[in-house]
Amino acid sequence: MSRFPRAAFFKSVAALEDLPVSMGEIAFAGRSNTGKSSAINALARKRRLAFVSKTPGRTQLINFYALGEERFLVDLPGYGYAKVPAATRAPWEKLLGGYLRFRAPLRGIALVIDARHALTELDRRMLAWIRPTGRPLHVLLTKADKLSREAALKVLRHVEQELATLAPNFSVQLFSSLKKAGLDEAEAVFERWLSPKERGGSRGPSPE
Ligand code: GDP
Numbered sequence: 156m157s158r159f160p161r162a163a164f165f166k167s168v169a170a171l172e173d174l175p176v177s178m179g180e181i182a183f184a185g186r187s188n189t190g191k192s193s194a195i196n197a198l199a200r201k202r203r204l205a206f207v208s209k210t211p212g213r214t215q216l217i218n219f220y221a222l223g224e225e226r227f228l229v230d231l232p233g234y235g236y237a238k239v240p241a242a243t244r245a246p247w248e249k250l251l252g253g254y255l256r257f258r259a260p261l262r263g264i265a266l267v268i269d270a271r272h273a274l275t276e277l278d279r280r281m282l283a284w285i286r287p288t289g290r291p292l293h294v295l296l297t298k299a300d301k302l303s304r305e306a307a308l309k310v311l312r313h314v315e316q317e318l319a320t321l322a323p324n325f326s327v328q329l330f331s332s333l334k335k336a337g338l339d340e341a342e343a344v345f346e347r348w349l350s351p352k353e354r355g356g357s358r359g360p361s362p363e
Contacts, residue, residue, distance in 0.1 A: 158342045162199035162228060164207045165221040171253045175219060177260035179349045180227035184285075185267030186277055187233035190297040193332035194267050195220070195228055198342060205230055215247050217254060226349050229261075235277040255288050262348040263291035265341075270296035270310050270329065274317055282321045293344045294318065294327040300334045 168174055185191040192205035199205075199220070208218045208230045218230040231251060255261070264285055268278055273296075285292055296314060299307045307329050318325045326344060330337035 157198065157200040158346050159199050159222050159228065161223045162201060162204055162220045164204065165219040165227065167207070167213050167216040167218050169216050169250070171250065171257070174217075174254070174258065175227070176225060177227055178225040178351070179260050179262050180219075180229050180258075181263055181265055181345050181348055182229040182231050182254070182258075182261055183265045183267060184231045184281055185233060186235045186269070186275065189233075189267050189269040190332055191230070191233060191267040194265075194295055194297055194330065194341075195230060197332040197335060197338060198228070198345070208232075217250065222349070234281065235275075252284060255284055255290070261290060263293060263345075265345070266292060266294045268294055268296055268314070270299045270302055270307055273310050273314050279321065282318075286322060289323060291348065292318075292322050292325040293341070294325065295330040295337070295341060296327065297330045297332060299329040299336060300331040 166173075166175060183191050183195055192208060195205035196202055204220060205218075207213060208216075215232050217232070220228045220230065222228060231254070232247065255264070266278065266281065266285075268274060274282075282292075294314065296307070296310060302310065311327065311329055315327050318327060328337050328340050330341060
């Protein structure tokens with residue numbers, strides 16, 4: 156049973172002013188093609204939920220999936236897909252950087268990484284953005300089914316060690332959307348992040 160059974164596409168956002176009122180949300184980041192959409196779909200037990208983010212015109216947007224009670228899973232634009240011209244990159248970085256830094260209801264970041272490749276240079280760059288925000292980080296080493304158990308555990312230890320030097324507040328696990336492996340562990344983390352806290356709903360402070 157999904158812990159997010161009512162997940163449904165809510166909206167795509169191109170500007171910080173358009174972020175919805177939220178009581179808590181988890182943002183999914185990751186390189187394109189690592190399995191971020193598949194992971195969101197696996198968590199929601201819906202086959203095509205996160206494919207909204209792949210439709211033309213939405214790949215550079217922040218896509219919100221409502222969980223009910225003003226809580227959200229948030230699909231951040233995948234990075235590293237193609238050489239993005241500087242003119243396109245600037246507004247994208249402003250949107251993403253502003254979101255990660257100023258979004259008050261953002262309870263934590265799920266970083267999706269292909270277990271076969273471990274951390275890449277682009278992931279390290281993303282971690283350098285996340286680190287100063289002090290947000291909790293949970294890394295899903297996905298496509299773990301493509302590795303032997305032994306090789307997967309080796310990657311897990313390796314990434315764990317590297318993250319200890321790059322992120323102040325992290326956890327990491329093996330995951331497979333294909334085999335539905337690691338769902339309970341991930342859901343427990345995300346559910347804890349989304350559990351009600353005193354802080355009420357807000358859009359967060361506005362960037363200058
Ligand atoms: P995204 O670009 O990060 O959203 O990646 P997708 O979710 O679209 O996945 C990219 C490709 O990897 C697709 O062909 C998926 O079927 C495949 N894929 C995603 N997750 C897994 C997984 O856990 N195991 C395996 N074997 N393939 C996966």
